[in-house]
Amino acid sequence: MRTLEEQLRFLKRRAVDIIPERDLVKKLERSQRTGRPLRVKLGVDPTSPDIHIGIGIVLQKLRDFQELGHTAVLIVGDFTARIGDPSERASQRKMLSKDEVTANMKAYKEQALKILDPERTEFRYNSEWLETMDFAKLLELASKYTVAAMLERDDFAARFREGNPISIVEFLYPLAQGYDSIAIEADVELGGTDQRFNLLVGRALQERYGQEPQVCFLMPLLEGLDGAKKMSKSHGNYVGITEPPNEMFGKLMSIPDALLEKYVQLLTDLDWEELKQLHPKEQKEKMAHAVVARYHSKEAADRALEEFERVFARKERPADVPKLSLDKKLLKPDGTVWIVDLVSLVAKSRSEAKRLIEQGAVELDGVKITQFDTHVRVRDGMLVRVGKHTFAEISLTE
RNA sequence: GCCGGGGUACCGAAGCGGCCAAACGGGACGGACUGUAAAUCCGUUGGCCUAUGCGCCUACGGGGGUUCAAAUCCCUCCCCCGGCACCA
Numbered sequence: 148m149r150t151l152e153e154q155l156r157f158l159k160r161r162a163v164d165i166i167p168e169r170d171l172v173k174k175l176e177r178s179q180r181t182g183r184p185l186r187v188k189l190g191v192d193p194t195s196p197d198i199h200i201g202i203g204i205v206l207q208k209l210r211d212f213q214e215l216g217h218t219a220v221l222i223v224g225d226f227t228a229r230i231g232d233p234s235e236r237a238s239q240r241k242m243l244s245k246d247e248v249t250a251n252m253k254a255y256k257e258q259a260l261k262i263l264d265p266e267r268t269e270f271r272y273n274s275e276w277l278e279t280m281d282f283a284k285l286l287e288l289a290s291k292y293t294v295a296a297m298l299e300r301d302d303f304a305a306r307f308r309e310g311n312p313i314s315i316v317e318f319l320y321p322l323a324q325g326y327d328s329i330a331i332e333a334d335v336e337l338g339g340t341d342q343r344f345n346l347l348v349g350r351a352l353q354e355r356y357g358q359e360p361q362v363c364f365l366m367p368l369l370e371g372l373d374g375a376k377k378m379s380k381s382h383g384n385y386v387g388i389t390e391p392p393n394e395m396f397g398k399l400m401s402i403p404d405a406l407l408e409k410y411v412q413l414l415t416d417l418d419w420e421e422l423k424q425l426h427p428k429e430q431k432e433k434m435a436h437a438v439v440a441r442y443h444s445k446e447a448a449d450r451a452l453e454e455f456e457r458v459f460a461r462k463e464r465p466a467d468v469p470k471l472s473l474d475k476k477l478l479k480p481d482g483t484v485w486i487v488d489l490v491s492l493v494a495k496s497r498s499e500a501k502r503l504i505e506q507g508a509v510e511l512d513g514v515k516i517t518q519f520d521t522h523v524r525v526r527d528g529m530l531v532r533v534g535k536h537t538f539a540e541i542s543l544t545e
Numbered sequence: 546g547c548c549g550g551g552g553u554a555c556c557g558a559a560g561c562g563g564c565c566a567a568a569c570g571g572g573a574c575g576g577a578c579u580g581u582a583a584a585u586c587c588g589u590u591g592g593c594c595u596a597u598g599c600g601c602c603u604a605c606g607g608g609g610g611u612u613c614a615a616a617u618c619c620c621u622c623c624c625c626c627g628g629c630a631c632c633a
Binding site: 400405426455487497498534 | 558559572575576580581582583584589590592593594595596
């Protein structure tokens with residue numbers, strides 16, 4: 148058994164803020180004494196079934212709690228998702244059906260359990276208590292919080308000041324999320340730093356409902372691959388934890404250098420002080436390797452590294468190239484094919500295919516083609532390259 | 546309810562009868578450069594047609610109309626935003 152001090156140090160790794168730390172100490176101590184595990188809550192959004200490595204950081208922390216014997220409670224925000232998050236603006240306000248939520252969650256669970264210990268994980272849906280909440284109960288909940296307190300949230304305050312609209316539903320959101328903590332009697336709630344306000348509301352509400360307030364445990368947000376916005380699927384700057392090794396590796400290599408230290412610190416156990424002595428490219432490769440190793444395996448990471456070197460550094464042919472089936476009917480009697488016909492098999496449109504050819508993006512067996520008005524003789528197994536990242540191997544079909 | 550502003554391509558935003566597939570910026574994509582990237586530079590960015598042509602089709606919230614000609618004018622509907630009014 149680890150000492151309290153060791154546990155605390157273990158849990159504090161990578162945490163940005165723990166509000167308040169003394170409560171965490173108190174809870175850990177009591178748990179150890181009574182043998183009752185802490186209930187550690189994490190709210191998950193069921194609108195997208197993909198877990199990216201940014202969320203992976205938070206899940207790892209949950210895992211840390213589990214290793215100390217505590218219980219992870221994943222709350223699926225199915226009810227709140229069906230209303231649609233008002234902060235995401237009208238275009239995003241898609242209502243999810245029950246079926247969609249179920250399907251998303253199935254995928255989500257599978258991925259989350261790559262990190263979490265299934266023995267110590269509870270999945271709960273917040274529709275369980277929110278859907279059946281009647282108006283009287285809602286009024287009770289609403290009475291526990293004030294407008295002034297709501298306006299402490301920065302973006303509310305700013306919008307209010309500037310006369311921009313804030314819908315009532317937006318006020319209800321933190322309340323609903325906070326109520327989740329009451330429903331499952333959370334001891335600790337994890338979240339990204341963007342969740343600070345919401346987690347604090349949960350803490351306050353629990354107290355007003357006569358519960359012991361939760362500890363708010365804030366984890367850093369991972370910036371996306373572009374280094375500008377936070378990692379998220381909607382920004383297209385993310386790495387999913389189930390992505391194939393090569394893809395994961397490649398994406399991680401594409402981050403700007405300025406982001407490297409953060410990635411190393413948040414995603415790997417590498418020693419940054421030591422690492423930064425190396426050539427920048429090597430630093431990045433080590434980081435990418437470590438991440439791939441974590442979500443796949445050491446062997447997969449080795450292969451991904453080797454593959455990356457081969458394709459991008461030495462500009463050689465990748466090990467695995469998808470087959471591109473080419474119908475023999477497209478061939479002219481003399482066995483050639485019009486280059487535009489060929490490229491449009493991998494391009495969005497024929498116009499795009501033509502553009503790519505003229506821009507010198509197309510290579511056949513290493514030979515660059517820049518005239519769209521050409522016919523080429525193809526053979527089975529010929530390597531087609533379009534741009535930096537698209538490779539295909541022709542296979543002729545009847 | 547009233548008054549005013551607005552809805553343009555992936556996003557932001559100009560255009561306000563023909564020269565508009567629509568300036569400009571961002572993004573994305575391609576090329577050069579590199580350390581793989583970033584930065585920088587150059588180019589592309591609705592679709593179709595063997596194809597750089599004063600080519601064809603579709604497109605400026607939906608529908609209808611005026612006109613030789615509409616993103617641009619008129620009617621109508623929908624949606625968004627702001628102000629006023631209302632406020633037990």
